[in-house]
Amino acid sequence: MASHKEVAKQIVDKIGGSKNVDQAWHCVTRLRFNLDDKEKVEMEEIKKMNGVMGAQFSGDQFQVIIGNQVSDVFAEVEPLVGVAGSGEVKNSGEKQGAVSLVMDFISGIFTPILPALAGAGLxxxxxxxxxxxxxxxxxxxxxxxxxxxxxxxxxxxxxxxxxxxxxxxxxxxxxxxxxxxxxxxxxxxxxxxxxxxxxxxxxxxxxxxxxxxxxxxxxxxxxxxxxxxxxxxxxxxxxxxxxxxxxxxxxxxxxxxxxxxxxxxxxxxxxxxxxxxxxxxxxxxxxxxxxGLFAGLLLAGLMPIIIMTGMHYAFAPIAITSIASLGYDSMVMPMMFISNVAQAGAAFGVAVLTKNKQMKQLGLSSGISAAIGITEPAMYGVNMKLKKPFILAMISAGILGAFAGWYGLKSYAMSGIVGVFAIPIFADPAGESASLIVSIILFILALVLPFILVLIFRFKDVEDDTTAVAQPEVEKEDNKAVEATGKETMVQSPLKGTIVPLSEVSDPTFSEEIMGKGIAIEPEENRVVAPISGSIMVFPDSKHAIGIKGDNGEEILIHIGIDTVSLKGEHFKGLINEGDRIEVGQPLVEFDREAIREKDIQTVTMIVVTNTSEYLDVLPIHDGTIFEGEHLLSLIK
Incomplete structure (x- = not known):
């Protein structure tokens, strides 16, 4: 089970250890490192790691693309790299190029204040x-x-x-x-x-x-x-x-x-x-x-490349100065807005066309993320992987950016994450509605145009097994190594009941996703069945929790109730043993929910993916009432 701490340790080891790190920080989706010796970086090994979406050098700065959980991973990286992550002096053994040095310097200054700029600007x-x-x-x-x-x-x-x-x-x-x-x-x-x-x-x-x-x-x-x-x-x-x-x-x-x-x-x-x-x-x-037409064409069209290299931070002082002196920004925010949404439109097109079930889920989830303003999952996980959608998104953004530049679309405030929720920054404080209306139209077109182009020009689809979770080899009793055959990473509901968001569970271990992402269910029946096929890793004497290792590598924890361990197995009946092989739908535990509730103990049951960091996302599929065996979670690799 790969935790954030394990991912952080592996990354630090594969970039040459803490002694090779001159400085470390993070932005919205990436870990950023200044290193003493670039030759020590095991780039391809880092790219293959669970929890890592990509890795690259931008000038002399090394970037590891994590996605939405980057702050959690950096929290584990920081103590490993010591003074490099805290801002204290540590001499670098290698000089940076002038352009790279400037980019590193600007991003290092503006990244920490982005949350303040984003919240206040919005x-x-x-x-x-x-x-x-x-x-x-x-x-x-x-x-x-x-x-x-x-x-x-x-x-x-x-x-x-x-x-x-x-x-x-x-x-x-x-x-x-x-x-x-x-x-x-x-x-x-x-x-x-x-x-x-x-x-x-x-x-x-x-x-x-x-x-x-x-x-x-x-x-x-x-x-x-x-x-x-x-x-x-x-x-x-x-x-x-x-x-x-x-x-x-x-x-x-x-x-x-x-x-x-x-x-x-x-x-x-x-x-x-x-x-x-x-x-x-x-x-x-x-x-x-x-x-404006030519400038908008270039800037909006090339914005994904600019973001990939980290050079978009160099535009922050220009946008701020423009807003301070003129009252608006006609360059950075409008063009980034169009480019981000175009990546979302292309990802949605992939979700519609692909026959690969996991790529379909990834296209949908990363498209939503890009529409909000976080584009790396869509760019690296979908559009760049399939190549043509990425190009079509850039072409679409260039066309719409040219119009925005010609029209003179203006943003009147800054926004750290530029997407659908940033539309209000295009509202003129004087009360004029034209700029706001144009921004809404461009948002719609930036979604629709690349979506249609992807449907027209299509792309070379990926086979099902290219996005399947890597299958571990399992030693059977006859000592023959075989591969697990499951290809779809889907978790079924282990019981009938009412869906409860994990954030609403009273135990912070689950509500704060310390154990991982997932969902909770308030049970309406007295049994739990296997949500996946695999083997029982953990089954304590208290019978209140079951840890399962799935055939596809997923690790699922089913925790029946809050503080039910205090019952010491009372009102629980185990139907399996630790180490048993189980099949999806097989009964695992029976329990008396009414008797448990009479002791003022909650019966809400948590279903958590404890190796969440190995997945790009864990998507709840249902809300409201769910029945035993229905599709509950999708794990996006």
Whole structure:
């Protein structure tokens, strides 16, 4: 049974061990590593691992594609790699290329703050949507409160960037916050606003020498100034610590660093960063204004390649700067939105056409995931595997991106995950509905166009056994190795009753999916039958739980009731023994549910796939009432 800990350990071992890891972090679906020696990576072995969807080098950064459970796996990777996962200093033995270094740096800064950007951006999008449809007015008290929540991360963005940059640069985060606090000091912001209202500019004559004239600027929502300033802080602070005696370092090193870094930041670094950000943003906005059709065609069409290499993080500062300076983004969010949904449409087309049952399930589940905005399962598990659907999705995205660029589709907020739930970010805060309507139309077309193209141009289907779960060899008594013959990874219902989502079970071991994914059933009869064919791995004396190893490698735990182990077998009758061979539908246990309930013990029964990490997804098939033997779960490899 492969747990997240086992997957993490195998990955770390196959990338050369913890000593080979210079830095480790993760994004929405991938583990990301900076390594000392790339030659130590066992790429093909990692790709074959259960729980891993793919692996690749993007420049000098090594990426392991996990999918939706990446945070769980990283939680086990982090203690294995030690300081590399915590942001402390560890020297790399190999220099990175310039482009790779920049990409790593940008992704390392923006990945940690994505949840804050996504949540706040989506809230701002919904607020704009509510104003557009007339549910709220932007002058109401409710709007004021909700807007403050949604706007906070963008207004105070320098503070978030200061912390993430400090972690990436491996310097003190609290000193970095002083940099952000100085740039955002209310006196400077008020002076800037007053000068703007008067149509003038204001400078401060620092030290009274007449040539250190600090321009008064507003750095809220800015990106590059605080990043450059924290980089400067790191090197100045380290230099100061080298020349200051250790006995007085605690007090004097930070103060001296501040006195050097902060005037320079206000005088040179901040204005320079502001100009760089505005210049880059202006170039891309000019490109879309000059030829939005061509720019949209290229960016939306090539977005899957950009995402695969991790270069999409480089667009984050541009989008943020554009929204801060212009009030909208016409490049990153619209094109990523179209591209993600197109991958979903192609995956749905595969689900309809393929004769392979598991690929059909995977096409459906990964298509839903891509429509939400997480595209790796659809890209790697379906579309790229079949090649033609991936190309058709890119062509569809390019066509629709060209229209969006020509039309000038705008997003008015950021969203960390760009899919169906990000549609509200296209609602104009002024209450105009045109951009919102166009985004909905493009969402529909981005689903339908690649779907139709896949149906027309088709693809070379995969045979059933190419997606079947790898079959272990089983030693029988005659010592002849045989292969298990089951090919469909399906779990039937072991009893009759009412479906209960696992998240609603009172025992956190199950509700938090610590044991794995699955479903629960409130029983209406007094027996449990085998949901799969295989052998009994675990059957304790208490008879309240059965662990089954299936012929297809699936490991199923049936746990009858909550805390029923305390009954010590009372009201339970076992019909099998540990080690027995069982067939699907065979009775396993009888129990007296009424007698159990009379003792104030719950009888809700959990059916859990304990080797969940070996599957791309575990899909409940039913809700409501289910009968014994009905299709309960599908395990997607």
């Amino acid at each position: 809230l701002k999008g919904f607020l704009a949507l509510f104003v557009t449809v007339g549910w709220l007015t932007n002058e109401s008290d409710t709007y004021m409160v909700l807007n403050a929540i949604g706007d906070s991360v963008f207004y105070f963005l320098p503070f978030f960037l200061a912390v993430s940059t400090a972690k990436k640069m491996r310097t003190n985060e609290y000193l970095a916050l002083i940099v952000a606090g100085t740039l955002m000091y209310p006196t400077f912001i008020e002076s800037f606003n007053a000068a703007q209202a008067a149509g003038t500019t204001e400078t401060l004559d620092f030290l009274g020498w007449g040539f250190i004239n600090i321009p008064v600027l507003n750095y809220d929502t800015s990106v590059i100034p605080v990043i450059l300033s924290v980089i400067l802080l790191k090197y100045v602070y380290n230099l100061v610590k080298k020349v200051i005696p250790s006995a007085i370092q605690l007090m004097f090193a930070p103060m001296i660093a501040f006195l050097i870094v902060l005037p320079l930041s206000l005088w040179i670094v901040g204005p320079l960063g502001t100009n760089i950000g505005n210049f880059v943003s202006d170039i891309f906005n000019w490109l879309f204004e000059f030829s």
